[in-house]
Amino acid sequence: MARDFLNSLPDTPSAGQFIRTSLDILQVECPPAYDLLCQQLAGQSVRLQIGGEALDLIVRDDQASVFAPSDNLMPDTHLETSWQTVLDLADARMSLDQAVLSNAVAVKGEVATVAQFYEGLHLYLSGAVRCPSFPLLLEHFRQVYELSAG
Amino acid sequence: MNPLLSRVLTLTDHLRLSTSANGKAGWYKEWHHFCIVGKELKALVNMNISHEWRPEAGEPVQQARLILLVNDGKWDGDICNTPARDVILNRGQIGLRFGHNSLRFVDGCYEISAALENRPLTVSLRLEPMAFPLLRSKATLGQGTIDWLVVPRLTANGTIVVGHRVYKLENVPAYHDHNWGHWLWGQDFAWQWGFALPAEMDQAWSIVFDRVTNRARNQIQELKLSVWQGDKLQRIFAHSDIEVRERGYLYPERVPKFPRIMGLITPESTPDVPRTFEIEAESGDDRVRCLFQAQDVGQIVVPNETDLEMTVINEVSGLIDGEGVVKGKSFSVHGQGLFEFLT
Numbered sequence: 001m002a003r004d005f006l007n008s009l010p011d012t013p014s015a016g017q018f019i020r021t022s023l024d025i026l027q028v029e030c031p032p033a034y035d036l037l038c039q040q041l042a043g044q045s046v047r048l049q050i051g052g053e054a055l056d057l058i059v060r061d062d063q064a065s066v067f068a069p070s071d072n073l074m075p076d077t078h079l080e081t082s083w084q085t086v087l088d089l090a091d092a093r094m095s096l097d098q099a100v101l102s103n104a105v106a107v108k109g110e111v112a113t114v115a116q117f118y119e120g121l122h123l124y125l126s127g128a129v130r131c132p133s134f135p136l137l138l139e140h141f142r143q144v145y146e147l148s149a150g
Numbered sequence: 151m152n153p154l155l156s157r158v159l160t161l162t163d164h165l166r167l168s169t170s171a172n173g174k175a176g177w178y179k180e181w182h183h184f185c186i187v188g189k190e191l192k193a194l195v196n197m198n199i200s201h202e203w204r205p206e207a208g209e210p211v212q213q214a215r216l217i218l219l220v221n222d223g224k225w226d227g228d229i230c231n232t233p234a235r236d237v238i239l240n241r242g243q244i245g246l247r248f249g250h251n252s253l254r255f256v257d258g259c260y261e262i263s264a265a266l267e268n269r270p271l272t273v274s275l276r277l278e279p280m281a282f283p284l285l286r287s288k289a290t291l292g293q294g295t296i297d298w299l300v301v302p303r304l305t306a307n308g309t310i311v312v313g314h315r316v317y318k319l320e321n322v323p324a325y326h327d328h329n330w331g332h333w334l335w336g337q338d339f340a341w342q343w344g345f346a347l348p349a350e351m352d353q354a355w356s357i358v359f360d361r362v363t364n365r366a367r368n369q370i371q372e373l374k375l376s377v378w379q380g381d382k383l384q385r386i387f388a389h390s391d392i393e394v395r396e397r398g399y400l401y402p403e404r405v406p407k408f409p410r411i412m413g414l415i416t417p418e419s420t421p422d423v424p425r426t427f428e429i430e431a432e433s434g435d436d437r438v439r440c441l442f443q444a445q446d447v448g449q450i451v452v453p454n455e456t457d458l459e460m461t462v463i464n465e466v467s468g469l470i471d472g473e474g475v476v477k478g479k480s481f482s483v484h485g486q487g488l489f490e491f492l493t
Contacts, residue, residue, distance in 0.1 A: 090414075096414055126458045
């Protein structure tokens with residue numbers, strides 16, 4: 001099962017591919033978390049910028065989809081961070097509070113939509129830790145990132 | 151090495167790998183758990199298997215995990231999964247291998263060899279049992295049952311390496327339990343479990359406490375305090391014999407979570423752990439009083455199998471002061487303890 005998701009992953013750190021694959025994994029391996037995530041973020045759009053790569057996460061019709069950033073979209077929430085911060089958070093070298101307070105993770109938006117996004121992120125992570133394929137995905141991107149960062 | 155004790159453990163502490171459970175086969179869990187409580191360092195080694203029961207997670211698989219945690223001033227360690235192809239389980243024997251990590255029972259002693267892949271932490275230990283086990287069958291746990299076996303007292307020899315720090319262990323007190331059964335994390339249960347071992351191994355007494363409750367911790371399902379002198383179980387106090395008093399809360403500077411990624415999901419830094427935990431047991435002419443003073447906590451965070459919440463197992467290290475009279479003999483136990491508070 002895990003290999004199906006990981007067969008065609010790129011050998012450069014691609015935020016779009018990471019998020020897209022992780023959502024595919026979540027939908028198949030932990031549908032309750034995926035469904036709740038879609039309910040939580042229904043109708044919302046999030047502009048994610050990870051390691052300089054931007055993408056739009058749009059949730060509609062019970063589907064969370066990733067697109068190239070569009071000038072026509074006014075995202076409800078913006079989140080900007082780096083691959084290093086993603087790994088620091090995953091490895092507990094930094095807490096999410098510390099990351100936000102130090103601007104390692106920058107979040108912009110109305111308070112209500114940011115709060116909704118945070119709940120969605122919590123559901124995403126709660127599902128991710130239940131997915132057998134997720135550690136392999138994270139490990140792949142860790143290796144790709146570390147290679148690219150030298 | 152006591153040949154009778156070795157024989158008893160060979161016959162009782164083997165891997166069950168039970169499969170039949172009235173449709174609950176997918177709930178199966180089993181682990182071997184060891185705690186080493188030295189003055190400089192405490193260590194926890196747990197090799198466990200559990201069945202992946204959610205159909206959406208793909209083909210049903212048996213998950214094998216190593217939990218390797220140490221505390222030599224602060225908690226370090228991790229939880230590692232081993233792919234099924236690298237797992238060897240010897241049903242009916244005390245022996246398993248998760249990749250390069252192994253547990254064997256050789257000449258009446260447990261031999262553990264384990265190393266984390268992603269952190270500089272290795273253990274190579276030989277643990278000699280010093281007391282006969284206590285075996286409990288089919289205790290209710292949530293909507294399932296758990297069997298357990300406790301060896302309250304072992305001596306550990308070997309080496310633990312944490313980063314650049316090398317600890318040579320010589321006759322360090324240790325504890326072992328083995329649990330197996332069918333239940334799901336997230337069902338309506340919680341436990342408090344701990345042991346007291348004297349710092350000096352020539353002191354003969356050891357104590358194990360267990361309390362199983364519902365999740366809200368207002369209904370006690372099992373409550374026991376078991377006391378050994380030397381290698382022999384001398385007394386089991388139960389239920390109405392026992393009073394437990396919890397005082398205050400432990401407020402550590404930080405609460406490390408394992409696996410580390412769980413810090414993102416359960417960022418709380420105030421564990422639901424009492425600062426002191428006092429147990430008094432009395433029955434007939436026998437009585438025991440035991441005070442556990444919590445010092446530090448690390449959390450193992452387990453995803454519930456019943457919902458999207460988490461179960462937190464607080465591994466709490468601290469000091470034990472115990473004293474009592476059992477079968478006309480007075481004793482005291484001063485040393486290290488490790489308690490688990492499940493919330």
